[in-house]
Amino acid sequence: MTKKIVIATIGSLGDLHPFVAIGAALQELGANVVMAVPSSHLSKVEGAGLKAHPIMPDFSAVQNELGMSEAEAAQRVMTDPDFLIRQIILNSLPATTRALDHIAAGADMMVGSLFALSADIVSQKRGIPFAVCLLQPLAFQSALDPPRTPDFRMMFKYPARGLARSWNMVWRDLIAREMKRRYAVPINAVRLEHGLPRLKNAPVFDIESEGALRLALFSSLLAPDDPAVVAGAHFTGFPIFDSHTGQREPLDREVDEFLATGTPPIVFTLGSFAVFAPGSFYQRSAEACRSLGRRAIFLTGKPGEAQTTETVLTRAYLPHSQVFPQCAAIVHHGGIGTTGQAMMSGRTQVVVPHMGDQWDNGHRLERLGIARVLPASEYSSDRARDVLDDLLSCEATACRAENVACQVNTENGAAEAAKLILSTFR
Numbered sequence: 001m002t003k004k005i006v007i008a009t010i011g012s013l014g015d016l017h018p019f020v021a022i023g024a025a026l027q028e029l030g031a032n033v034v035m036a037v038p039s040s041h042l043s044k045v046e047g048a049g050l051k052a053h054p055i056m057p058d059f060s061a062v063q064n065e066l067g068m069s070e071a072e073a074a075q076r077v078m079t080d081p082d083f084l085i086r087q088i089i090l091n092s093l094p095a096t097t098r099a100l101d102h103i104a105a106g107a108d109m110m111v112g113s114l115f116a117l118s119a120d121i122v123s124q125k126r127g128i129p130f131a132v133c134l135l136q137p138l139a140f141q142s143a144l145d146p147p148r149t150p151d152f153r154m155m156f157k158y159p160a161r162g163l164a165r166s167w168n169m170v171w172r173d174l175i176a177r178e179m180k181r182r183y184a185v186p187i188n189a190v191r192l193e194h195g196l197p198r199l200k201n202a203p204v205f206d207i208e209s210e211g212a213l214r215l216a217l218f219s220s221l222l223a224p225d226d227p228a229v230v231a232g233a234h235f236t237g238f239p240i241f242d243s244h245t246g247q248r249e250p251l252d253r254e255v256d257e258f259l260a261t262g263t264p265p266i267v268f269t270l271g272s273f274a275v276f277a278p279g280s281f282y283q284r285s286a287e288a289c290r291s292l293g294r295r296a297i298f299l300t301g302k303p304g305e306a307q308t309t310e311t312v313l314t315r316a317y318l319p320h321s322q323v324f325p326q327c328a329a330i331v332h333h334g335g336i337g338t339t340g341q342a343m344m345s346g347r348t349q350v351v352v353p354h355m356g357d358q359w360d361n362g363h364r365l366e367r368l369g370i371a372r373v374l375p376a377s378e379y380s381s382d383r384a385r386d387v388l389d390d391l392l393s394c395e396a397t398a399c400r401a402e403n404v405a406c407q408v409n410t411e412n413g414a415a416e417a418a419k420l421i422l423s424t425f426r
Contacts, residue, residue: 002030002031002032003031003032003108003109003422003425004031004032004034004106004107004108004109005026005031005032005033005034005107005108005109005110005111005421006034006035006036006100006103006104006107006109006110006111007019007022007023007033007034007035007036007111007112008035008036008037008055008100008110008111008112008113008116008118008119008122009035009036009037009112009113009116010037010038010055010056010089010096010113010115010116011038011113011115012271012272012273012335013041013271013272013337014135014271014272014273014335014336014337014338015113015115015135016037016041016044016045017239017240017241017242017337018133018135018217018238018239018240018241018337018413018414019035019037019111019113019133019239020035020044020045020048020050020241020246021239021240021241021413021414022111022217022239022413022414022417022418022421023035023045023048023050024048024049024050024241024414025239025414025415025417025418026418026421026422027049027050028418029418029422031418031422033050033051034050034051034052034053034103034107035050035051035052035053036052036053036054036055036099036100036103037052037053037054037055037056038054038055038056038057038058038059039054039056039057039058039061040058040059040060042054043245043246044243044244044245044246045246046246047243047245047246047247048241048243048246048247049246053099053103054099055096055099055100055103055118056092056095056096056099057092059073059276062087062088062092066087070276070277071276071277072277073276074273074274074276074277075277077273077355078273078274078277078354078355079355081151081355081356082182085182085183085204086183089115089117089204090117090183090186090187093117093118093186093187093190094189094190094193096116096117096118097117097118097121097122097190097193097194099118100118100119100122101118101122101125101126101194104122104123104126104128107126107128108128108129108425109128109129109130109131109421109424109425110122110123110126110128110129110130110131111130111131111133111421112130112131112132112133113132113133113135114132114133114134114135114139114204114205114207115204117187117203117204118190119132120132120207120208120209121190121191121194121196121208122194123209123212124196124208124209125194125195125196129211129212129213129424130207130209130212130213131212131213131214131215131420131421131424132207132209132212132213132214132215133215133216133217133417134214134215134216134217134233135217135218135336135357136218136336136357136360136361137218137222137223137224137357137360137361137364138356138357138360138361139205139216139357140216140223140224140226140229140230140233141172141175141205141229142224142225142226142229143155143160143165143168143169143172143226143229144158144159144160144161144165144168144224144225144226144228144229145158145159145160145224145225145226146158146160146168146172147357147359147360148359148360148363148364149356149357149359149360150359152171152175154171155167155168155171155172156168158225158367159225175202176201176202176205176206177202179202179203179204179205180199180201180202180203183203183204184198184199184203187199187203196208213234213420213421213424214232214233214234215233215234215236215417215420215421216230216233216234216235216236217236217238217239217413217417218235218236218237218238218336218339218340218413219235219237219238219340219343219407219408219411220235220237221343221368221404221407221408222339222361222364222365222368223235234416234417234420236411236413236414236416236417236420237408237411237412237413237416238337238340238341238343238344238408238411238413239413239414239417240321240340240341240344240413240414241414242319242320242321242322242341243319244316244317244319249319250322251318251319251322251323254306254308254313255313255315255318255323258295258297258308258313259323259326262295262310262311263294263295263328264295264326264327264328265294265295265296265297265313265327265328266289266294266295266296266297266327266328266329266330266331266388267296267297267298267299267323267324267327267329267330267331268281268282268285268296268297268298268299268331268332269298269299269320269330269331269332269333269338270299270301270332270333270352270354271301271332271333271335271337271338272301272335273335274333274335274354274355275300275301275302276301278300279376281352281376281379282298282300284379284380284381284384285298285331285381285384286298286312287381287385288381288382288384288385288388289311289312291381291382291385292385292388292389292392294328294388295310295311295312295313296311296312296313297312297313297314297315297318297323297327298312298313298314298315299315299316299317299318300314300315300316301316301317302316303316320338320341320342320345321341321344321345324341324342324344324345324347325345325346325347327345327347328347328392329347329348329349329350329388329391329392330342330345330347330348330349330350331349331350331352331384331388332349332350332351332352333351333352333353333354333358334351334352334353334354334357334358334359334361334362334365334373335357335358335361336357336361339351339361339365340408342365343365343370343404343405343408344405344408344409345405346401346402346404346405346406347401348370348371348391348392348394348397348398348401349365349370349371349372349401350371350372350373350374350384350387350388350391351365351366351371351372351373351374352374352375352376352379353373353375353376354376359373359375368400368404369396369397369400370397370400370401370404372387372390372391374387
């Protein structure tokens with residue numbers, strides 16, 4: 001009998017693409033897949049051949065409700081995690097949960113992002129199995145190998161052993177209690193509306209469903225070095241989906257010609273969210289490339305953007321899997337989706353984190369010896385030039401990047417996740 005599997009996610013393209021890849025893999029194996037996503041992602045999901053229903057308005061509707069411009073709202077989200085949780089995630093939770101509950105009628109299983117709080121609630125309400133997906137290493141909240149972000153700056157860095165680990169465990173517990181103090185009330189209101197008891201665990205970084213399948217949707221190379229916290233989690237590798245429209249997109253003639261002629265360019269991207277408030281990132285990057293005598297590709301996220309000169313190619317988006325391997329280096333924001341594609345390309349990286357897990361992802365890449373972290377606040381044309389010059393002249397770093405790519409490319413995250421999800425029914 002065909003199993004109906006609902007996949008719920010919210011957020012940017014980095015939060016969407018892994019689930020589209022998993023949905024397609026499940027559908028190929030005969031599952032009846034229904035995607036529950038923000039309205040802005042519907043056309044892409046449907047373009048990939050999957051059924052989709054909205055559970056959340058797009059970002060423009062949210063910013064209009066808040067009375068902010070696109071850049072103002074994006075900047076606030078990137079600099080204020082409390083604003084993101086309260087105004088974006090929790091403010092929409094009642095409506096999101098009702099919508100998802102309706103979509104989940106007759107479902108056999110729920111698959112959802114850790115940050116799609118409604119997925120945990122609806123799976124509990126309907127009594128169906130839940131596969132919770134951890135998109136980034138930060139989600140494990142390890143005390144031995146803690147997140148490296150400004151929000152966790154009070155913790156000792158890896159490897160935190162002995163008293164340092166004990167200190168980190170105290171802070172981890174304090175953070176969990178503070179998360180519950182701040183956010184439990186609105187979440188409990190939704191849980192009570194759906195006939196569920198109040199929260200036992202800290203929201204956002206933990207779930208209530210018992211016995212949930214835990215899928216870490218990234219390479220084990222980025223896993224926290226902490227056997228206790230990763231126990232029971234399945235590291236699938238990166239589930240890769242790489243399309244702007246949902247369908248296969250060959251590179252246009254101008255892009256092919258640009259890549260085929262001249263030295264390999266450096267590619268610069270801020271993903272799908274930080275591009276709403278890029279500041280002077282692209283201007284400073286252009287200056288750095290001019291100083292180095294290097295060609296550049298800028299992926300700006302601006303619809304209709306298409307300019308080409310002898311030394312610079314600008315596009316809104318290009319499939320990373322087709323472009324990154326043909327470049328000399330990749331300068332990006334550190335989002336987990338772009339991180340995965342960059343690791344698979346075998347190219348060295350400069351990570352310019354703007355928010356959240358991007359800092360932690362960047363430091364883990366740096367620990368692997370394939371990247372350098374250059375915070376957005378320190379990103380000048382001179383600093384970018386110097387860091388890129390060092391990276392591009394280091395043969396050892398290039399060799400490590402190629403070795404990492406060899407391992408990551410043996411992993412098939414979408415197929416592995418689909419297999420594990422369907423094994424629940426055996």
